[in-house]
Amino acid sequence: MSKRSNEPIVWSLFGAGGVVVAHTMPVLIFVTGIAVPLGLVSADVLAYERLAGLADGWFGKLFLLVIISLPLWQSAHRIFLSLHDFGITGGETFFRVVFYGAALWGTLLPLFLLVGM
Amino acid sequence: MSTRKPYVRPMAGWWLKNPVYVRYILRESTAVFVGIYAVILLVGLLRLSSGEAAWNNWLIAMQSPGAILFHVVAMGAAVYHSVTWFSVAPKVMPPLMFNGEKVPVAKIVAGQYIFAGIIYLVLLGLILWG
C-alpha cells in the first residue's frame, strides 16, 4: 500500500506563507526597499525608536515573526520543488535539509531575538 | 516475439516549450525574491536587536543602488506572486456556496483583490501614519 507522505507539514507552512506574501509583501517591499531609501516618505517611518517600540509589544513581535518566517517557508518549499522541475533529481534528502533547514533557522532565530527584545 | 519498442521522449528543456510552462516557472521563481527579501528583513531584525547604530547601518545599506534595484524587481515579483496566488486559490479552497449555489470563480478572484486591496491600504496607513 502507498505510504503516507509528510508533505502536509511543509505544504501548510507554504500555504500560510503564500497568503502572508500575497497580502503584505508588495507593501512591505515598497516601504522598506523603495519609499524610505529614496526619501519618498519621511525617514521617521523606519526610525529606530519606532521599530524598537514595535518589537516591544506582543502584537508587534508576532507581526515581525510572521512576515519573516512564513515567507521563508513559502520560498523554501517552492525552490525545493523547482529543483525537480529543472531535472535535479538526486540528493533529495540533502536539499530538504538545506531548504527546510534554512526556513526552520529563519523561524527559530527571529523567535529567539524577539523574545529577548 | 513482440516487436514493441515504445519510444520515451526526453523532458529536457520542457519548460521553454509552452508559454503556460514559462509563466509557471516565472511564478515559481518569485520564491527566490521572496526568500531573499525575508532574509533582508531577518538581517534587519538582527540589527535592530543590536541597537540604534546597527539599525541605522541597515537603513543606509538599503539605500545602495544595488539594494534599490533589487527591491524594485522584488516588488514586481511580489505583485506577480499575489496575482497568481489569487488566481489559483479557488482551485485549492472548497467551492464557496451562497444560497445553495456555487459562487463563480471570477467573483471569488475579484473578492480576493478587494480584500487584498483593503489589507494593503490598512497596512500602508499603519506604517506611514500609525
Place this chain on the structure above:
Amino acid sequence: MTSNDKIIEIEVLRYRPEQDEKPFLQSFKVPFTDDQSVLQGVQYIKDYLDGSLSFRWSCRMAICGSCGMMINGVPKLSCKTFLREYYPGKITLEALKHFPIEKDLIIDLSDFINKLESIKPYIIPAAPRTLEQGEYLQTPRQLDRIAQFSSCINCMLCYAACPQYGLKPDYLGPAAITLLHRYNEDNRDAAKAERMQLLNAHEGVWGCTLVGYCSDVCPKDVDPAAAINRNKLNSTMDYFLRFVAPRGGN
C-alpha cells in the same frame, strides 16, 4: 477533391518501431474544406497519401476520448479541432506528450489504465442493496457536487499537459485523481478512507505543483486542477486530524 479546395501542410511526428531508432517529422500536403477537422486531415493522409500512418479514433464527436494528440504543441482532441484554425500556417502533429510512443500518433496508455483501475472508479456502497430495495438514490444537490468531475472521458489530454507526470511517471496524475475525487464525493459511496490512502501518498496529490494546465486543456471543462488541489487540503486535514479523530490512512 474539388478545384477550390485549400491545401494545408500537415507535419506528423512518425515513429515506426521496427524501422526507426527515434521519431522523425514527415510533411504532407492535405486539401481541405472549412468544415474539416484535424482528424479528417489525418484520415486523408492515411487514405490517399501514406497508408502506414497509425492513429486512434472512434466517435468523431468528442465523447470517446480516443483521438487526442499534440496539435502545434497543445494537447487537443483532433476531432474537435478544425484545420481552418491553422490555415495558411502549417500544422505539426505529435503523439500525446509524456506517454511512450507505441507507433506514430499512438501512445502506450497502459500506465494510465493501471492508475485508473487503482482508484476503483465505481461506487462501493457501505451496504449493497438488493434488487427489491431498489436503486441508490441521489438528490440533484448531491449530484451537483460531483457532476463536473464525472464528465471526464479519459482522453488523457491532462496527462499530456502535466509536466509533473512527464517528470515523475509514478505520479497518479490529473484524470485518475479527479475520478477518485468524484467517487469520494459521491453520497452513495463508502470507500473514501481506502481511496484517501492513494491521495495521501507522495505519488498522490503531492506530486502536483499546480501548474494548472490540465484544466486549461480539458475538452470537457472538468477542472482536474481543482479536484487535485482541494484534495491537498483534504489530505492535510486527514494528516493532522487523524490523531484527533482517526479516519483512514495508515
